[in-house]
Amino acid sequence: MTLKLAIWDMDGTIVDSRDVIQTAMERTFETLGLEPPAYNETRKTIGLGLQEACRILAPDYHDIETLAATYKQAFVAQRSDPSFKEPLYEGAIETLNRLSNEGWLIAMATGKSHAGIRAIFEMHPLEGFFDTIWCADDGPGKPHPFMCDEAMKAVGAEPHQSLIIGDAIHDMTMGLNAGIHTLGVSWGFGTADELQAVGAHEVHHDYATLNASLDAFAERLA
Numbered sequence: 001m002t003l004k005l006a007i008w009d010m011d012g013t014i015v016d017s018r019d020v021i022q023t024a025m026e027r028t029f030e031t032l033g034l035e036p037p038a039y040n041e042t043r044k045t046i047g048l049g050l051q052e053a054c055r056i057l058a059p060d061y062h063d064i065e066t067l068a069a070t071y072k073q074a075f076v077a078q079r080s081d082p083s084f085k086e087p088l089y090e091g092a093i094e095t096l097n098r099l100s101n102e103g104w105l106i107a108m109a110t111g112k113s114h115a116g117i118r119a120i121f122e123m124h125p126l127e128g129f130f131d132t133i134w135c136a137d138d139g140p141g142k143p144h145p146f147m148c149d150e151a152m153k154a155v156g157a158e159p160h161q162s163l164i165i166g167d168a169i170h171d172m173t174m175g176l177n178a179g180i181h182t183l184g185v186s187w188g189f190g191t192a193d194e195l196q197a198v199g200a201h202e203v204h205h206d207y208a209t210l211n212a213s214l215d216a217f218a219e220r221l222a
Contacts, residue, residue, distance in 0.1 A: 002221045005157040006099055006214065007148055007180070009166035010110040011046055012188020014092045015120060020084075021046065024074040025057070031070055034058060043189040047111045047170035049141035079119060088124055089187060091207030096129040099214065107151035108133040109164065109174065111141060131155055142170035148178035163217055165210065172200040183213060 011017040022039045029036040037057045045053035054067045061067055078084055099106060108130050110117065114137050121127040132154035134147035141147075152162055164175035167188025175182040176199055184195030184203040192203045204210040 005162040012167035027074040047168035109147035143173035145178035
């Protein structure tokens with residue numbers, strides 16, 4: 001049987017975390033007496049490791065470790081609110097379920113920490129879909145190809161059998177660096193123009209066209 005591997009980003013691709021992340025970032029900067037970044041600044045760092053994102057958003061701040069730790073506290077505090085929501089995008093779980101039933105191997109490559117991934121799994125029934133999970137805690141972050149390379153090694157897939165699905169330019173660049181097919185999605189943190197500009201092979205605006213592209217990829221492999 002021909003292997004086929006779909007490597008998924010999480011934030012902005014499967015889970016709509018735009019409001020949650022921006023709110024946590026604003027509260028973090030306010031706590032430390034800093035001017036909060038605008039959403040347009042924050043979104044461009046999503047997918048990177050937290051400390052790297054903090055360095056970009058606060059290049060002159062003297063203690064990036066404290067900034068990152070304060071962000072984590074702000075994020076966790078939001079989760080303790082009874083009204084907290086971090087919803088799945090419409091069509092995400094149906095697509096993951098279909099791919100699993102059709103014999104795809106499914107991996108995660110995310111800028112989240114293991115603790116962040118665990119929190120998502122406690123909120124949504126996603127864990128069972130993933131054959132291998134790689135995140136910012138495991139090694140070099142995006143756009144380094146490490147997470148894609150390790151995902152392929154873990155399941156025995158080759159680059160021509162693999163693709164990545166993500167919403168950020170860092171996802172697309174990571175995939176290109178790993179030599180795999182790149183499917184950008186425009187409903188998260190990156191814009192279609194930005195994804196195309198870094199060389200994404202395709203950009204999709206809804207799960208319907210993404211699913212058609214996944215089917216076409218599988219047919220080419222067959």
